[in-house]
Structure formats: C-alpha cells, structure tokens
Amino acid sequence: MRQMRRSRFAAALLGSMLAAASLTGCTTGDGGQETASPSPGENVSTAEKPTGRPEKEVELTMYLLGDPPRDLQQVMTELNKKLKRDINATLKINYISWGDQNTKYSLLLAAGEKFDLIYTSSWAFFQQEAPKGAFLALNELLPVYAPRTLKETPEAAWEQAKFNGNVYMIPQTYDAPVGQGLLIREDLRKKYNVPPVRTLDDLGVFLEAVKKHEPDMFPYNIGGSDKNNIILWAFKESKENWQGIGGTGTVHLFYDNDHPDKLLTLYELPDYPKFAERMRDWASKGYWSRSVLSNQMSAKDSFINGKSVVAHINLLSTNEEYKKVMDKHPDWELDWMIYGGLDKPLPRTAYITDGMAINARAANPERALMLLELLRTNREYYDLTMYGIKGKHYDLTADGKLTLPAGVSPSDNGFAPEAMGGWGWRVDRFVREPAKSWYKYLDLKQELQDNLYDAKLANFVVDVSSFKTELAAVQGVVKQYGEPVNFGLVDPQTAIPVLRQKLKEAGMEKIREEVTKQVKQFLTAGK
Template sequence: MKRLSKAMCMAIAGIITSSVAFTGCSSKNKAEGAKKADTSKKVELSMYLIGSPAKDYDEVLSKFNEKARKDLNATVKVNWISFGDFGTKYPLVLSSGEPIDLIYTATWLNFYQQAQKGAFKPLEEIGPKYAPKSFAAEPKQALQQATVNGHIYALPRNYTAYNTYGIIVRGDLMKKYGIKQISTLDDYGKYLDAVVKNDKNMDPTGMFSTQTPIDGLYFFNKNLYPLSGDVATQSPFWVDATDKTGKIVNIVDSPDMPAFLQKMKEWSDKGYWTKSVLSNKDDKMLQNGKAASYIHNMDTWVTNYMLHPEYDLQYVNFVKPVYAQPYIQDAMAIPTSAKNPERALMLLEKLRTDQSYYNLLTYGIKGKHYDITKDNQLKPLDQEGFQQEGYCSWGYRDTNFRKDLVGSPKNLKDFRQNLKDNAVDNIYTSFNLNTDPVKNEYASVLNVMQQYYLPLKLGYVDPVKGLATLKEKLKQAGVEKVQAEFQKQLDEFVKNNNK
C-alpha cells in the first residue's frame, strides 16, 4: 500500500469516506503510535461472539489470556449469543449500554443499520494508531464496505471468500434412497420426500427459528442479490447481480413469488419441515444426526463433513452467478459502550498479525486439538474438545494464517477452484443502504416481513390469501416510499461505479 508522510497522515485523519481508500503511515510512525499506548492498567476486555463455546473453550481462552496478559496487560471474557437467539438478543445487547469492548458483526447481523444507529465507535482515527498493521493490510474495498456516512465502523476480515448458499445433504442417505444427483430445487424436493417416507424420525431440512432460508435457495438461483447484504434480514429488496442498471426487485411483487409460495405450501403439507420451525432453537440438528440436510454455506459443509465423515456430506451451491462475498460479511467492531477501545484494538492487532494468537481462538491448543502436517495442513486431533474454525473466529480471519484441514471433503480443492474460475464481478456487494431517511418505514417493513412473510414462505398459511395480506400490510407500512428511497441511493451508486 502506498505510504504517506506523517504530515499528510495527520491531515487526512478523520476524513476517510466510502470513496477514499485508507492509506497507512510509515512503519516508523506506526511503531511510535503503538509505543504510546498506555498498558499500565490491567483490564479485562468484554467480547461478544455468535454461537456457543467448545467443551475446551475455557482452557483455550486461559492459554490465550496468559499471552494477552503478558503482552497487553489485558485478559478477555467471551460472552456468547446463540444462533437460536441472535435475531433478538444481538440488537438488545448493543442497545443495552452494557460495557462491551469487542463484538463480532456482519451483514447478516445488520451491520449497516446498527452503524447508522450509533452502535459502534468510529475507527478511522484510533484504528491506525492501535492496530496499524491490520488497517494497513486491509484491501481498499474492505474499508470502503466498512464505511458508513464517512466513518469506518469495523475491521473486516482480510480474506476473499466466494458467495455460497446452498444445501448440505447426506450422501449416505442419497445412496440409501437411490438418488444419484441433486442440482435443482426440485431435486432437493425429491430428497426431502424420500426422507419423510424412509426416516420418519429425522427432520428433513434442519431449519430453526433464525435459520429459515428456504427462499434464499430460490431467489439466489434467479441471479438475485439481497440489498441488505444477507437473506436473513428478511428484507424484500433484492437486485439482479448481473444487471448493471441496478433496478430494485421487490421479491414480494416478483412474478415468481406465487409459484414459489405454492411449492412451499405443498412442501410444508408433506412434512418437509415441522410446524414448530419458528420456535425451534436447535441449531445442531445436522451434526447431531437429527436432520437429513441443512441450508447454509460452504464452510458449514466442510465443518460438518469433518465431524461426520460417515455421512459423506455433499454440497450444492445455489448462488448464480458466483461472486466474491463482501469483506464485511465477517468483521469485528468496537461498540460505543466500550471502556477499553484502545486495548481492544491492540488485541485485534495481535489476532490479525500474530499467528500464535490467531491459532488459539481459531484452532485450539497445538498438540491437543490440532497439529500441523509437513505440507502445512492442519490436522484436527480432538474435534469434540475444540472444533477448528467453529467458534466465531471469522471476524478476524486472515488469508495469511488460514490453513486447509486434513479430512476436508475430497472435492473441496476442486470446488474452491471452480468458484474462483467462474466468479464474476458483483458491484452491489459494495453498496450499503442508508436507512436514515426512511428508518421508521423500513423498520415497519421488516416487522411486516417477520410477522407475515416468515409463516407464508414456510407454507403455514394459504399462499394466495397470505400473499395478498402481506402486500397490503407492506403498503400500509410504507414499502413504496422505502423502495423509492433505496432506488434513489442505488441509482447514485450505479452512476459512480459503472465507469
């Protein structure tokens, strides 16, 4: 990255915008900035992550804290928000005023909306001082994506991943049912039907309250990309990833919606998922042998494959076309309630630049939970004690530290190469909504989608009457005003990015 003089660095401090890349100061100045950090007072940092801890997580964290205490005069207390509760608990934690020094954030956790609400501290001034190497190493696009209203509110992962959203199915069950291939939604339906008829005690789809992504399979396969950055927000606004004009598609008004809802009603009536999905908190049905499939990304496929090689898990990606995920898909932020933001950034710097720190919270304890092979692969030793990359280490994922795992799916290398070879540019991954002009209406729209769209897409209500009710409720909530505002923003974005 291009270097600037100290004077110029000082001049640009605090005025980084989404159209201006962050540029680091000299190595000498970075060292001077780090030296000035006051670590005389011992602190305990509070960090929030998504998921649940490993059996040996406390032991791993103890080792981690030994290092942090020695290097930074700090320790870390990790608090967890389960996948079954993140939809409600995550925003409540951020708005509670509880002192939190670090928190995982992502598009699917409504990063942009939370940033606009003032949930996070701006980092453009303190970030380069207390985490200089991490900020200097960030790709230009990553910092652009972390910028909201002229301020950088998170440190995204430094890792390029490709968008995968599809189904994880059990190859052993496919063989049992005589199903040779699954590549379409209808193929998946045949698999689910076989599960219902042959394994009545198994949940066919493995969906739970905050993970009801059956519609994502359908609309991602139609070239669509959610403007919110993630399908989990239940926003109705999408855009064709291949259409450079940037015309917003409201999926509720899509010509495809009636047929999709009819199919979902049929699937629901056939028992492809239970009637209690929206109250179910069990996010581990696949790995515990209770579910025959799961709708998620490639990383989840790899993790579960290694836990249960006997399942011969297969993965089908429904995203079309393939494109690089936004960097802000995974990131770490400092809430406004943080008592120790400087020390939190210094800890992030360690996680991002010191592999011994990274390995502990990502892979566990060497010799107990993993080992490194001669070809630099990571060999898991005790997945029950600590499952590699299984505990929300994604926010500080770094391409220089990440290792392939021994025991991964045999076709993983070819799968990744295929993603890379076929990836296309999707400019919309760098677009972020400013919801402020219509924040009340947009909140009402999302509430309507939660209340009426969720049961509708799961086939719990009549598809024709339910869709009519949904449209009427959205109209009352101000969906037209919201769409007009978002279209205005998207038009401006397209004008500036299609050059």
C-alpha cells in the first residue's frame, strides 16, 4: 500500500482557511459510523459562509460510465433519503454506456449541459478536458466543503489531479494491483487438450481449437469498449517495460521506463507490425466478427452468455464476474492470463485511474463537494452506493466481509458490488473483501503485488492545450486507418505505411514534440 502521507498541499490550504473559518464536519470513531455533514465555509471566492445544513433543497446530477444496475432506483431512493436529511439535496445519476464513451463524453461537456458531477480518469478524458476548462478548479472549495477528503487524500494523489497548479479531480485512493488480462474458459481449454494459456501464442492455439470444434462461434466476440483494450497486446509482451501516457485519448504514446523521455506512438513500437500480422491472421480465421468495429456488446457480456471463450478484464473484476459466471454456468471452469505474463513487472496503479470531477458549469458545486465528502468519508453512504441495500443486495460476515443474503444468487442480485460505477469515490479503508473468493484470485493478486514497480511518469499529467487541433485530427486518423489495422481487417503490409503517413500529415510529430518537452520538464523538476 502506498505510504499515506499527509498532503503538504492540504496543509497549506487548510492552514490558511481554518485560521479564518470554524468548520463543522463529520464526526467518527475509527471504522465507526460517521454522522453530520460538512458545512460551507467562510466566503472564499465561490465559497459561502458555513451555516450548517443548507436551507435550499437542490437536485444534483451525476454522470457515470457503464450501464445502470437493475435495482439502481431502489438504492437511489435510500440514498436520497439520507442526502435530503444531511445536505438537503437529492441525486440523479445518468450513464454514458461503454460503447458511447469515446464520442458522447466530450460532446456532453462541449454542449454546455448544466450537470454537476462526472466520472473522470487518466483513461477517461481527464487530461483532455481539464485544460479546456470543462472541470471546476477545486482548490478554494475543498477546505470548506470536503475538509476530511482534503486531509486524508495522499499528497501524490493531489499532485496527479492537478493542471497548472489547480486541482480538477478528486481521485480514488484504493491502491491495489489491477492487472489487465483475459478471462478464459478453462473447461474448454481442457476439453480440447490445449496447453495452458499464458502468452498470445498460447491464446492463438486455444482460439484455433475452439473455432475448429465450434465453427459457428466467434471465440473472441469482441466489441464495445474492448476496442480500446486490444492494443494492450501490441506492447505487453515486449522485452521492454513499455508504459502508456494517459490523456491523449485514442492517440497512444508509450515509453520504456528506463528511457521515459523517448516517446513512441503505438504504430512505431517495435512489435507493432508483428501484432498487426497476428491480428490479420486471427481475423481471417474468424476469431471475431468482420463487423467488430460496430459491435456494441462487450466480450465480457458475450462471455457470460456463452458466446465468447475469452474476455478482457482486470484482476480486480474477476472475483465478482466469477461468481456471476459460476451461478449461471456451474459446470464451467475459469482461468485468467495477464498480458505479458505474471513474471513481468507491473506498474503501480495511479491514483487518477479513477476519480470524480465537478462540471465547470455546475449549478451547485458546493453541494456536489459535500456529496463527495459523504461518499468518501461516511461508511453508510459508501456501503450503500458500492454494495447496495444491506439484507437485500449484500450481507456481512462477523469479520465484515461481503456475502450474499440468504436466498440471493449472483444472477438474482440487482445491485452487484460496485455495479453503480462509483469507482471514482473508492477509498482504501472502506473497500470490503468478499467472504468467498475465486480460489485463484488471492494467489494471482499476491503474485502481482510482489512484482510492482514505480513507473517514472506515474504522476505526469499531459497538457493538450497546445496541440488540441492536431490531437483531434490524429484521433480521426486513428479511427479511420488505425482501428482496421488493429483488428486485422486490412493487410498490414500496405495499411501500416499509409497509416503512418496519415498520422504525420495530421500533426503527430507536433504532439510528440510537445509531450516530450513536457515530460522532460517534469523529469527535471523531479530531480
């Protein structure tokens, strides 16, 4: 676990603010029940004087990624009772589906809709949108409306959430090895006498065997957000520790951790032609549909429905998916492979992997922060939004671990753990482990934990403001010319040179030069 140092950023802000304001916050015992709400503070720019529970009732609107769980409204009814009592507010949640995130997210912000909160992260538009002014700077509001969050969040997390000295996101603080990989139908692997799947070569043998014996199935029925994940295959098996720089959307830049100032695009990586040839071979064999680019169903959903034998998933999600799969298909066996292998070092997860931002046009930013303070510091709020209604969606063992209520199965549960999509307010001390885990989960987690390293650009946040025009143009090229190569729909021998030329014409070199300059400044400042 990261060392939870008290933030110097927090200290500086709190020192100046608390001298002028007496704040009323939550009260708690260790791990106990917090009550009362954070109150507004003295008049500091947009901050109002603390007055206890606000008199005016407001409705807050939040956008999350994914799809709503079946019992969302039941949970929201209970949540809004608490919010009405504590901060005189109610909350409405809207969702941006996985298949629509690359188009609808930025359009939502550009359209000027007056919602209050939105999920954001290093992989979901934080670095693109913060420089545009889409998110509200929180420096002055945090000490007043979220003082405990400010105090308890590590300094490194606040540094990652900054742009030009301002904090634009409240990041999660759950530090665990994520690990990106594939869930695999182990029972079919054994049935067709295929060696264990540990590499992409092994995976190819498995997909070939499935296609041979079940010709009507697409072994990897990829679609939806999976289109953003398949590129992990292009570099994770390389000998170098290639890491991606987040914040440039579908325009991926990578660096070797030993030479972080040497940036390459995905299409310049030494192993990219090999990857493209493999994808061409697999596509020609029918391992996925020819209409893969328009398929909106994720491989995970296809996997659960028996229409795919592999699915992209990180290790943290395997536990819950395992229970769902086994409840529906008790005769199945599952396995999981990490891209690159368990023996390859894995970078620690950045704090801004998940977080919440406040819309710059929010009508009620103060109340929005009060909401986030409750979600992150109050056990009742956290459990309700992460796990649902106790006794209906979850129960607890004597040692506080998650279990299902009597008579409820994973497939019956209308609000599975974290189904709301509240990863943006995930905090270490409140995360509950399941009472029953997939028998491989803890061993795999420990193997990853033992092999973590610190990526040299983990805290680097790219500023896209100087190349916004080029970035938009290059993203268009990636969609038109890059995605067909990534999914083997065109001949890479002829398509890759065209792709590289189009990227150059669209301004890829300017993007690389600008990001490289920022990286060098970041590395110099850290010495």
